[in-house]
Amino acid sequence: MIGKREMVLDTEATGLCHKTNRMIEIGIVEIVDLEPTGNFFHSYFFSGQGIPSRIEKLTGITYDFLKGKPLFKDVYCDIMNFIGDCDIVAHKSDFDMRLLNKEIGFCNRPQIKSERFVDTLEIAKEVFPMESVSLDSLMVKFGIDSKLRETHSAINDAKILTQIYKFMKI
Numbered sequence: 001m002i003g004k005r006e007m008v009l010d011t012e013a014t015g016l017c018h019k020t021n022r023m024i025e026i027g028i029v030e031i032v033d034l035e036p037t038g039n040f041f042h043s044y045f046f047s048g049q050g051i052p053s054r055i056e057k058l059t060g061i062t063y064d065f066l067k068g069k070p071l072f073k074d075v076y077c078d079i080m081n082f083i084g085d086c087d088i089v090a091h092k093s094d095f096d097m098r099l100l101n102k103e104i105g106f107c108n109r110p111q112i113k114s115e116r117f118v119d120t121l122e123i124a125k126e127v128f129p130m131e132s133v134s135l136d137s138l139m140v141k142f143g144i145d146s147k148l149r150e151t152h153s154a155i156n157d158a159k160i161l162t163q164i165y166k167f168m169k170i
Contacts, residue, residue, distance in 0.1 A: 003033035008089045010157040011096050012059050014049045018098035022047035024061055027155030034166040041082040042155040044069045060151040072103040091135055091161050093119035123168050142167045
């Protein structure tokens with residue numbers, strides 16, 4: 001019998017505001033009973049929106065790199081088939097949820113309900129009250145190699161978050 005299946009998700013966007021910015025990358029790691037299965041989903045998207053230099057520096061993703069990448073709507077079914085109906089784990093999940101649901105809305109598809117999201121930021125606040133609980137801080141607390149996060153990559157951050165989530169849940 002298969003255990004509890006969850007998806008650890010991270011996104012990158014053209015900026016820090018889900019209302020005005022668009023998703024340019026998604027990374028999703030499948031876990032069962034807190035263990036990665038080896039299955040993952042990763043894609044870049046062309047949003048048609050320019051990328052500010054601060055976002056380019058942070059992610060390494062440029063407008064020219066995204067030219068020719070699929071639109072979100074072209075990958076929507078693949079994403080939803082991968083996620084299925086399981087819970088979605090994200091750090092500061094409100095941002096990822098709103099960004100993902102915004103893109104889903106452009107596809108005229110039903111939104112993912114907030115109840116399906118597990119916010120590791122909120123878990124971390126309970127585990128480490130009055131301490132920094134950024135992804136970088138949690139990496140230090142749990143001894144995760146910082147080289148894994150030299151640039152903000154959705155798939156790398158999802159892999160890192162998988163480890164952090166397991167440490168916090170055990």
